[in-house]
Amino acid sequence: MDGVEGLKGVIIIAATNRPDIIDKALTRPGRFDHLIYVPPPDFDSRKQVFSISMKKMPLDKDISVENLAIWSEGYSGAEICLVCREAGLNALSRNIDS
Numbered sequence: 001m002d003g004v005e006g007l008k009g010v011i012i013i014a015a016t017n018r019p020d021i022i023d024k025a026l027t028r029p030g031r032f033d034h035l036i037y038v039p040p041p042d043f044d045s046r047k048q049v050f051s052i053s054m055k056k057m058p059l060d061k062d063i064s065v066e067n068l069a070i071w072s073e074g075y076s077g078a079e080i081c082l083v084c085r086e087a088g089l090n091a092l093s094r095n096i097d098s
Helices: 043-053 065-071 077-094
Strands: none
Touching (some): 043 065, 043 077
C-alpha cells in the first residue's frame, strides 16, 4: 500500500460501520480498486434476520417479527442478532425456565 513495490494476488477485505472516521489517505485513488457500500438491511431482510436469530428461542405469542422489523429500521444485521441474544439472556435472567 505504500506504492514502493507492486504486490500481485493480494486481496484486502475490510468492513466498518463508521466510514466517516477512516483516514482519507487509505481511501485515496490508487489504494484500493473497489470500495463497496453495503446498506443496512431492508424491511424483508430484517424480518429474515430476526426469524433466523430467534429460530431456536421460545417466543411469547405477542412477539411480531413484522413489528420488530419496523422498529429496527437502520439496524445492521449484527445489531439485530445482538438484540435477540440480549433479549434471550434478559428473559433467562428473569426466569431460568423461560
